[in-house]
Amino acid sequence: MIRHDVLKFNALNAKHRKTYRDKHEALGLCVSCPNPALPGTKYCGLCTSKSRQRSRKRYQKHKESVNERSQLRRQGYRSSGRCIICSRHLDSDMDAGNVVCTYCIVRPRGVG
Numbered sequence: 001m002i003r004h005d006v007l008k009f010n011a012l013n014a015k016h017r018k019t020y021r022d023k024h025e026a027l028g029l030c031v032s033c034p035n036p037a038l039p040g041t042k043y044c045g046l047c048t049s050k051s052r053q054r055s056r057k058r059y060q061k062h063k064e065s066v067n068e069r070s071q072l073r074r075q076g077y078r079s080s081g082r083c084i085i086c087s088r089h090l091d092s093d094m095d096a097g098n099v100v101c102t103y104c105i106v107r108p109r110g111v112g
Contacts, residue, residue: 074099 021031030037030044037044043051074084081090083101090101098105 024031024034025037025042028037029035030047031042032047033044035044035046038048041048077084077087078099082088083090083104084099085104086101088101088103090098
């Protein structure tokens with residue numbers, strides 16, 4: 001259960017952060033720290049590079065988990081005799097030895 005004094009503190013803290021950001025933006029300072037902001041942005045070079053590093057790290061972690069899930073999915077399709085792209089059953093005579101069905105091989109991919 002959340003206490004009311006904690007909610008009140010969070011609301012005041014959010015109001016203070018907004019005031020801080022607005023004041024720094026008006027003065028041309030970084031909205032995260034007291035350094036001068038880069039021209040045309042709200043952040044200084046240091047904060048921008050830190051943010052970029054955090055984003056790259058988060059994206060890499062997400063990408064690895066997606067790749068892992070995709071590999072498991074494709075492996076399951078392979079073992080059950082399905083196309084790894086659309087999961088249709090592979091025809092034994094037409095698609096012998098393939099992991100992709102004939103439809104997925106010849107279909108237009110929307111490139112161009």
